[in-house]
Amino acid sequence: MLFYLIAGVVAAADQITKWIIRKYVDVGETFPLWGMEITHYENSGMAHSLFQGYGRLFALAAVLFIIGVVYYRKTGEIKGVWADLGFGFLVGGAAGNGIDRILFGQVTDFLTSRSGKGILNLADHAIEIGVICLLASAVVQLIRKRSTRTDS
Numbered sequence: 001m002l003f004y005l006i007a008g009v010v011a012a013a014d015q016i017t018k019w020i021i022r023k024y025v026d027v028g029e030t031f032p033l034w035g036m037e038i039t040h041y042e043n044s045g046m047a048h049s050l051f052q053g054y055g056r057l058f059a060l061a062a063v064l065f066i067i068g069v070v071y072y073r074k075t076g077e078i079k080g081v082w083a084d085l086g087f088g089f090l091v092g093g094a095a096g097n098g099i100d101r102i103l104f105g106q107v108t109d110f111l112t113s114r115s116g117k118g119i120l121n122l123a124d125h126a127i128e129i130g131v132i133c134l135l136a137s138a139v140v141q142l143i144r145k146r147s148t149r150t151d152s
Helices: 002-024 055-074 081-104 122-151
Strands: 030-033 036-043 107-112
Touching (some): 002 081, 002 107, 055 081, 081 107, 107 122
Antiparallel strands (some): 030 036
């Protein structure tokens, strides 16, 4: 249940924030908000604007990723709270960006990184959180395996 809750909340929050940006902020417009810089950017590629124009292809990749995760969850190969959290954030992020790519052929970005090296969105940050959770899951599993070996 945690997996579906996280994935749904992430995808919904991502789509709501992107809708607000598309509706009220012109492309290229920049302004400060709560200590962050908001810049409306439309990206038809992937990270760092690589492979521009392949938005629909990346949508297919997102759909296949989501199907794969749901399948492996059903087989029981994905287990644990950290794994559920991680895959929930990853699937929510993939769904959020996938929806944009299917509907518009591009992704709406608006959160300017503090380093000034990119403009992201909530889905992108959710994917980052998902990776961190999966790393935590791997560490927990490694510790459990070592603990089990030591006890034997």
